[in-house]
Amino acid sequence: MMKYCADSILDDLLESLREDRVRAAIEIPIDRSAECYNFPAQPPLTYHQQLHQLADFVRHIYANGLTLPRILSPEQACAETIDLLERGYQGSVSNGFAAAMEDARNEGRRGFEFLASQIAELIKVNRKDRYIRWIFAKHLDPCDWRTKRELVEILLRRLKQVIPMRLKDRSPAQFVEFIPSLIQLHLQTSRLLDQVYSKK
Numbered sequence: 001m002m003k004y005c006a007d008s009i010l011d012d013l014l015e016s017l018r019e020d021r022v023r024a025a026i027e028i029p030i031d032r033s034a035e036c037y038n039f040p041a042q043p044p045l046t047y048h049q050q051l052h053q054l055a056d057f058v059r060h061i062y063a064n065g066l067t068l069p070r071i072l073s074p075e076q077a078c079a080e081t082i083d084l085l086e087r088g089y090q091g092s093v094s095n096g097f098a099a100a101m102e103d104a105r106n107e108g109r110r111g112f113e114f115l116a117s118q119i120a121e122l123i124k125v126n127r128k129d130r131y132i133r134w135i136f137a138k139h140l141d142p143c144d145w146r147t148k149r150e151l152v153e154i155l156l157r158r159l160k161q162v163i164p165m166r167l168k169d170r171s172p173a174q175f176v177e178f179i180p181s182l183i184q185l186h187l188q189t190s191r192l193l194d195q196v197y198s199k200k
Contacts, residue, residue: 006150010183013139017132017187025067026127033065034120043109050104050112055081057116061123081119088122089115136180148176155182162189 015021037060044050055077062070062080072080082097089100100118104111140148152172156163159182175182 006147006154009139009143009147010151010154013135013183014187016135016139017183019187019191022128022131026131027124029067030061030065030120030124030127033061034116036064037061037116039113039116043104043112047101047105050101051078051081053112054116054119058084058119058123061120065123066127084119084122084126085115088125089118136183140179145176148179149173151179152176152182155179155186159186159189 034057037057039057040053044053052074055074058081059072059074059077062072062077085097085100089095089097091099091103093099094102100115104115107114140151143151149172152175156168156172156175160168162185
């Protein structure tokens with residue numbers, strides 16, 4: 001019974017983390033929301049105009065592109081925009097919010113739209129990370145230690161071809177706290193094998 005339970009939990013978890021499922025739940029709605037946002041014909045000229053226009057774009061995505069919409073005030077949207085760019089923007093010369101604003105200003109409308117697309121990508125990355133953490137919590141947190149050990153045994157069997165030799169003789173109990181990493185490795189290996197076989 002315990003083995004069946006662990007098998008079912010793992011199958012459900014892997015199904016929830018399939019790339020096409022994550023894309024449909026997170027990426028596609030954000031992409032659609034970003035595509036239907038109407039930017040002004042002329043790019044904003046001043047720093048404050050740029051920030052408020054980008055913040056309005058973030059408000060639009062949070063209201064229309066998330067599974068659980070978030071309604072942000074203009075001030076919250078500005079803070080969120082600054083935080084996204086500060087933590088995630090990587091420019092050709094420098095990183096962070098100030099670099100993002102400078103790059104947009106130097107490139108005119110093209111730079112401004114590129115910056116908006118970068119913000120959409122950063123939102124997708126953040127939302128995917130949250131979604132994956134939620135999936136792990138939903139499936140693993142209710143499990144007792146014995147079930148988690150069973151999950152590790154199943155994963156180690158499935159990954160036996162890619163696990164280094166020095167780890168193969170270890171007890172499954174030693175890997176219980178690394179279940180999310182083992183599942184990510186399983187998914188990456190499966191994707192890689194799918195790509196290899198699809199080219200034949």
